[in-house]
Amino acid sequence: MSDAVRKKLAKRFGSEERSDCQVLFFLEPEPEPERTGAASSVSSSTEHAHEHALATDAQGRVLVGAPLPAHSHVLSDGSERFCAELERWKVGAVAAAATGAAGSTAGAGAAAASDDRSAAASSSSPSGCAAADAHAPHPAKRQRVDGDGAAAAAVPATATATAAAPPPPPPPCPGGRMQLFVGLHHPDELRLAEALLRFMYTGEVSLRSAADLLRARPIALRLAVEGGVEACDSALRALFSTTHGSDASTAKSLVEELYTCRALLPEPASSAGADPTGPQLRAVLMASCRSAMVRSCKGMALPAAATAAPAAAGSGAGAGAAVAPAPAAAGAAPAAVPVGELLAFAFEDALAVLNNATALFKLRQLPAAALEALLASEGFGTDDEASVVVLLAEWRAANTEAAAQGDTLKRLLRQVRWPHVCDEYLLHVVPRVGWLGVSWERAAWLSSYARATLSSTRAALEVAALTYGASYELDAPGHIARRRPAARPLGARPFSMEVASAIASQASLDGAPFKWTDLKVCARGFMWTVAVAAAVDGCGVRLACGAPRVLASTFVGHAYPGKDVTLQVLNAAGGVACEEKSGTCHRCVGIGLSRVLKVKTGSQEERESLLRDGRLHGEVVWWE
Template sequence: MSQAVRRALARRFGSAERSDCEVLFFLETPLEGTAAAPASSSAPTVSSASPPQALATDASGRVLLYVGLWCPKERPLAEALLRFLYSGDIDLTTVSDLLRARPIALRLAIEGGVEACDSALQMLTASQSARGAHARSFVEELWTCRGLLPEPASSAGADPTGPALRQALMAACRSAMARHCQGEGEGGDMAAPGLAAGPAAGPAAAAGLAAARPAAAGPAAGASPSVGELLGFAFEDALAVLNDGVALRQLQSLPAAALEALLASEGFGTDDEASIVLLLAEWHAANAATAAQGDTMRLLLRHIRWAHVSSDFLSYVAPRVAWLGVSWEHAAWLSAYTRAPCDNYRQAMLQQEYGSPGEHAEYAARLRAPCRPAARPLGVRPFSVAAEEATKLDEARMLSTGTRTFAMGLAWHVYLKETRSAWGAAFPGKDVTMCLRKGDDMEQLDFGCGVRAVGIGAIAGVSCKASDGEDAAQWWAQYLRDGRLVGEVVWSA
């Protein structure tokens, strides 16, 4: 359609003389189980509400088009979407309006409306997030309407483009914050919340703040979010960073002060505090010269919440890393402290461990720091191996699938190995499942529930071998797709 025709159709919209229908807006009750929140708050849940219905005509014979709204504030957004049907252009220019319009377009079944909002959002993101010194303002705008962002995984396919849009918006936020921190890292709000209380405060101040307000609460009305809050929003959680190479490189590019602000943020989530330690180790490896300067690592380590590090990590990993400063004895003490049955028992342990009142008070405050928000589950991690390689396995050889997943402070790999016996089970999380594709179906193999221990020796394996006398090539064929063994590891917790 030519631009001239588009403009002509757009002029007909809102004109009583030239219009082909009359739009009547009315308030409807959302379906049971949906959220009828006003447009200024979190995004309403997408329901199966009917699209606009033409049920009658007026005195002049024009069709009456009834459009149901959930609240009056939806009207200008619905009008913009109806205008889009005529002109092909979405007349919305702010991030918040476009994010609010998406669920309305889904609910009203506006053909092409969601895609138009997505395209406009990505164009707006590309222009605003690349404005150098002004990049932070874009992140602040997105932060203020973070409740409107689509979920990473759509609900029953109701929002098929939502996860990809969220991924693009969050990637732009990370890039913008990384540039801002590198270029304007001297800003006054770069410091972590605990710094104002002096060098001994660390996460103690963060603990006090968290006790005074919910973790999800933002700054006071009218106040701008701190760099730490924006970094926590942009990087989301430790698993999202560790399992995304681009996000990890962006975090490694942060100056020490920005990383400290991120670690002190109450909005930055994780599956286990051990993953925060691993994140710090990745930054340390990429910034060895900076880490060796002065008190850089001591200041960063103050924000590790050791009371929430898993006993497995404390027992097998932490004492082996010299710069963490955790001896074998102290690791054992921390492990016992986290398993203590009550607060009185923990207090007695602290008094026995630390004789100096000052040292005791400082460390007690650090151990009282609250648990970070839970990271989003990793979900499905696919893998595949060439059939020729898989059939050549023997007991002396392990074949890597090239799959690496970070969780619980460790890197987890999927290997294939022929073995006549397997012992020692160790799998992260509460429920980890491996699935192998067998024909058109997925054959599921469960790895226990709630087992977190790091195994000593061989990790328990899954038998994938033809029996004696059976043709190996024919046996493997049922698991192959395009000449490859295809499977996935499902992280449901």
């Protein structure tokens, strides 16, 4: 397309020049699952809110703004939805024309037979022609209609009788142009929808803020605008790509902007392909936020403590001071977001960090003060506090010098919410790791304290703990804090392994060593892996659960968490061929490995039904 044609087409947006249709915007009920996000989006865009002209058409739709002149060839090429509506208009117009022609032919005889009576009526009543004109149908136009249908009562009897027939297509607007309706969930969405329609003419999205671009994505999906979602995604990526080259304050401001409209972010996993590019966009934006926060927190220092005892007593206040660094607190706006909440937003939850190598690398780069603010935040989620212990161990392993300075490690450990660590971790892992500072006695005490349901029981345990001095850290912020928010469920994690050669060798399951698959998932503080070994009539698959390497150097042993985990082996079609459940409800084996799940692949038919390209496929499913 030449530049002249492109410029001319762009100028025709909203213009009456060669316009053959109109786009009308109306308010429609909002789907229930989207109301939370939409409410946040409306509040986040109050700076763009303005008064809209509202009116009600003959069909009862509440119209927003003025009709927008448009061009059918642009709309049909730019949106499958508009193309389908235009086709319905054409089919309906042809049917209406045919119906009108048949009606006029059938009524010709009746009209001729009543000529004398019409002439007599006309001569006796001079106003007869005007009365007939008053009852003639008029083109539909916008009018205000009461909720009880007052406008419908004004319709003449002839129109009521005609309504019994199948309704004709919507009449064209004045000038013979067609009308296309676009539903909005809020009047503020008018400018977003117009921006997407402008995109059909210009190929560019005129929106600039993160909130507007995120709110425009679902509208582009509803209107089926070709390339509209991708254009919004590209604009968002371009907006947050500047965090890599900008200064720390600018990078942080972009994170704050995205934080204010976080409810509009697409979900990590789309449902039924409704938003195919959403999960990838979310991953890119969150990665940019983590990089920006690491640069923003660079040089952040822990507040100094005078003595050990006052520091323990006032640790909660110290953590609060670390959440908001001094430069931001000096001239910050009243609604400034604490650094700890921004960090919790960027890193999401413990599972999202531990099972993402890039996110874990960024967390290791945080200074101690930023990590303390993150652990103190009420927005940082986890599946179990044991995963937070692993997170702290990963940071300590990468920052040995910083962790050894003064009471840095002690301050960080005081943010661990020990009463919410699962018993498996408290009784099998934690006391074996010396630097965690939890003795066997304290681990047993924490286990009893966590199971106590009455406040009086917990008070009695706290009184008994005072005999051990300050070693139990009863005044630590982590001890008195509530349970962290739940992390996003892991769901199903796939694995695969090439087993054709092992099966062909017919090696013994007892004598052949297990080979580990590519699956490594950290959950509830443990590292989960799947191993496969050959058997006489097939192969054996087992699920192993052990302490992560960052902790495993101090002890040997494995333990199963208390939640149900299912090991599934899939067939060639992707269905479940066999499965084995683990956890407290399904034959928990305690310390050690899980039972072996035997898979029969001895015959050629069994191998063809189970293997895909010589590989065994399966999933490990974590149930909520």
